[in-house]
Amino acid sequence: MKDLYQLPDDLPVPIDDGACDHLSGSRIPSVLLKGVSGDSVNIGETQGKLVLFFYPMNARPDALPGSDWSEIPGARGCTPQSCSYRDQHGDFLRSGCKVFGISSQPIEEQKEAYKRLHLPFDLLNDSKLVLTRAMKLPTFEYQSSDYIKRITLIVKDGLIQKVFYPVFPPDRNVHDVIDWIEKNKS
DSSP states (O other): OOOTTSOOTTOOOOOOOSTTTTTTTOBOOOOEEEETTSOEEEGGGOOSEEEEEEOSOOOBTTBOOOGGGGGSTTTSOHHHHHHHHHHTHHHHHHTTEEEEEEESSOHHHHHHHHHHTTOSSEEEEOTTOHHHHHHTOOEEEETTEEEEOOEEEEEETTEEEEEEOSOOSTTTHHHHHHHHHHHTOO
């Protein structure tokens, strides 16, 4: 892995293993997550429209994961995905949607990515996997740590309206989400 911002052409494509089939139409549980902004957010009790993109981790340029990270279907691409949400953030604001990125990586690493990538939305921390387990979200293990598989949810008043899983390619997900929001404005 040489460039965090570019996706290699030969990434393995994740398959839909059915691990998120139970989510559509369900409620987000009441779980408090700490954000890199310092605020804690209970997304299960947050009113309005939310876009929640769950991602494994934003790697640091000076602490890249091993080359085998790119061999895990769906693992690679968190930085391009986060940057695409940053670049399209105005579209979400115009649609009345609040965006949150959620990861199980340590919050200090999330803070570094938040600052380095100039993200205009909060990153929420689920390093203890409390929300992940409550929602039965799929995870994978890498070097003795658990990571959340890449999933995007569109939520209104705590109810999941749309599930994007598996998400591939990660940098295209933002356009799929915006398209869905535009087609489902009511």
